[in-house]
Amino acid sequence: MDNSLDRRRYAPATERNRAPILEILQQVLPPTGTMLEISSGTGEHAVFMAPQLAPRYWLPSDPNPDARASITAWQRFAPCDNLYPPIDLDASSSEWLVESKEPITAIVNINMIHIAPKSAYLGLFAGAKRILPIGGILYLYGPFKQGGVHTAPSNAAFxxxxxxxxxxxxIRDLAEITTVAQSHNLALQQVYSMPANNLSVVFKIK
Known part of the structure; x- marks a missing residue:
């Protein structure tokens, strides 16, 4: 492969968190259907998760064209039959391109809401309400405050x-996020402690 043409990007945290995240997803995702990943970034999670989660399908997305180029490059490097090409999707938009496509049974969002404006996570919950069926899952991963307090000094510094x-x-407070979720018919199902003082937070459409 000509490395000068390789547009793959790398996020060091991905190799550390992907296996623990996969373990939770295998427990909480619906057994079939399409999983929409919001803010897929480099695409490393997509190419790791998709083959492990078959027969589910994985649909990556990102509003950044360079990120989508990286996702595509990773797909060429590690082809997978149940991994779709990335789509252009901004979580804060009032309408998502995917709404006119096949049904989505779960949404996965990893490490976005703390490095995005409030409009992004408000849009994320609004979009989940629009497109997920009753019982559909919204999975969040990242650092959160609990009761207004950081869970570790490293999170406060971050x-x-x-x-x-x-x-x-x-970093957002979990109570604030849960309140917004409830206003969009999303009930908190489970919170899992994860490595590096992060949380996995699982919501389900009522």
């Missing part, structure tokens, strides 16, 4: 760093 880069970013 939060400060995020806000210094962009005042609209920052």
């Amino acid at each position: 939060d400060e760093s995020l806000r210094s880069q962009n005042s609209a970013w920052g």
Whole structure:
């Protein structure tokens, strides 16, 4: 392969968190259907998860064209029959391209809501309400505050760093997220403690 033409991107955290995330997804995702990944980033999670979660289908998405190019490059590097090409999707949009396509039974969102404005996670929950069937799953992974308090000093430092880069970013409080979810017919099902002071948070459409 000509490395100069390889547009794959790498996120070091992916190799550390992908196996623990997969373990939770295998427990909570519906047994069949299409899983929509919001904010797929490099595409490393997509190519790792899809073959392990068959016969489910995995649909990656990202609003960033460079990210979508990376996802496509990873797909060419590690082809998988149940992994769709990435689509252009901005979580904050009032309508998602995927709404006119095949039914989505679950949404997976990894490490987005703390590095995005509030409009992104508000749009995420609104989109989940629009497209998920009754019993559909919304899975979130990342750092969260609980009861207004950071779960570790490292998370507090990370939060400060995020806000210094962009005042609209920052680690969200789980109670705030849950309240927004409930307003969109999403009931909190389970919270799992994960490595590196992160959480897996599972919601289900009522």
